[in-house]
Amino acid sequence: MTAGTPSSRRRRRTGRGVLTTTGLYAAVVVAALLFLVPFYLIVRNALSTDAEITGENWQFLPTHLQWGNVSELFDDTTVEFGRSLWNSLVVAVLMTFGILLVCSLAGYGLARIPYRHADKVFYLVLATLMVPTAVTFVPSFVLVSSLGWVDTYRGLIVPGLFSGFTCFLFRQYFLGFPAELEEAARVDGLSHWGAYWRIVVPNSLNFFAAIATITFISGWNAFLWPLVIGQDPSAWTVQVALSSYMTNQTVNYHLIFMATAVSILPLVLVFLFLQRWLVQGIARTGIKG
CATH class of the missing domain: 1.20.5 (Single alpha-helices involved in coiled-coils or other helix-helix interfaces)
Known part of the structure; x- marks a missing residue:
């Protein structure tokens, strides 16, 4: 053949x-x-009524789109949904900037500044990842309550300004950052802070954008801690406001879905705008598999 x-x-x-x-x-x-x-x-x-949502005859789209659900959502006096959107935005944005600053400085110090106990400090940071959140939840609440930060932005934001995992990601990234650029900066008379701020940060914007995206989404979706700290309705975040539409007596299906649609819109826009940097940044952390 x-x-x-x-x-x-x-x-x-x-x-x-x-x-x-x-x-x-x-x-x-x-x-x-x-x-x-x-x-x-x-x-x-x-964009449906409760009867169309729970009815037996399913339609691809409702017969009449209920655009009035939007005004009903924001005109509801029992739940200040517009206020909760603003609270979530403030918390997510400030937490994002705070974590970027604190964790990037910690990661840079662990990766670049000579210190004989740097490895021990790094291992302690990693050890915090093994502590369940439930273990620190009550002590954190007692501390925040004693400071008078209940129903305040400080109580919602400050306890989450450090993340051991984010610090680990920054350290891994800075270990792979070209040391020659920093050495040239040191020759020009820059300190560690100067090299970090003027050399490292401008050349690491992709990675910073990736971490910012992940942190913003996490801060926006947080539920348990804002539920405990935001006891007054004026301090509710959007996730807490969403849960208020489902009670033991009633379930407002159309408001739940409309509130969900409105609440995920900022996340979709952020992800679409920063998805390229998100993929590139995670790829540069040095984490495989």
Whole structure:
């Protein structure tokens, strides 16, 4: 039996390549559709009545889009949803900037400043990752309460201004940062702070943007700590306000879905704007697998 001609082998390889590419595109399309299903349900139910949401006859879209649900959401006097959006924005933004500053300085110090106990300090930071949040929750609340920070932005923000995992990510990144740039800065007379602020930070904006995206999303989605600290409705964040639409007596389905749609919109915009930096930044941390 003779081997196939070069042209026939090329055709077979081309055919296999087309099938592989088609299969990959099909898998991506299926995954994208599955990913978009929850968003469709949120938008569809947000513009429906409670009867259309819970009814037996399912429709792809409601017969009449209930745009009045938007005004009902913000006009509800029992839940200051607009105020809760503002609270979440303030908490998420200030927490993001605070964590970027504190954890990047800590990570830079552990990676670059010579100190004989630097490894021990780093191991202590890693040890905090092994402590369950539930263990520190009550002591943190007692401390915040004793300081009079209940129902304040300080109580919502300050306890979360340090993250051991974020510090670890910054240290890993700075270990891979070109030391030659910092050495040149030191020759020019810059201190460690000067090298950090004028050399390292401007050349690490992609990584900072990635950490900022993750931190902002985490701060926006926080629920348990704001639920305990924000006892007055004026101090509620958006996640706490969402939970108030579901009680033991009633469930306002259309308001829950409308509030959900409004609350995820800032996260979608942030993610779409910063997704390129998010992927690049995580890829540069040195973490594999």
